[in-house]
Amino acid sequence: MCRNIKTLFNFEPPATELEIRDASLQFVRKLSGFAVPSQANEAAFERAVEEVAAAARxxxxxxxxxxxxxxxxxxxxxxxxRSGRRFGGG
Incomplete structure (x- = not known):
C-alpha cells in the first residue's frame, strides 16, 4: 500500500474532491509504475484516475x-x- 494514500472516511470536515483525486492518482501511479505517463498512455492513465476517484466517492x-x-x-x-518516533525527528 502506498504510504501517501491517506484514509479519507469518517473525517470532519469530509474528504474533499482534491483529496479523493490525489489518492486516486497515487493509486494509479503505484499500479502503473508511472509517475507521469507517456503521451501514448496519458488517456488511459487519466481515465483510470477518474474511474478510481469515482469508485472512491x-x-x-x-x-x-x-x-x-x-x-x-x-x-x-x-x-x-508516529513519524518522529519512527524516524527520530520529534
Missing amino acids: TLIAGLVTNAPPKDREVEARKARE
Missing part, C-alpha cells in the same frame, strides 16, 4: 459507522508523533 458515500468523525488536526498531530 461511491465507497466513501456508502460506508457507515457509529464512531464519531475523526478530527483532521488531531490525526495529523498523531501522524507527526
Whole structure:
C-alpha cells in the first residue's frame, strides 16, 4: 500500500474532491509504475484516475459507522508523533 494514500472516511470536515483525486492518482501511479505517463498512455492513465476517484466517492458515500468523525488536526498531530518516533525527528 502506498504510504501517501491517506484514509479519507469518517473525517470532519469530509474528504474533499482534491483529496479523493490525489489518492486516486497515487493509486494509479503505484499500479502503473508511472509517475507521469507517456503521451501514448496519458488517456488511459487519466481515465483510470477518474474511474478510481469515482469508485472512491461511491465507497466513501456508502460506508457507515457509529464512531464519531475523526478530527483532521488531531490525526495529523498523531501522524507527526508516529513519524518522529519512527524516524527520530520529534
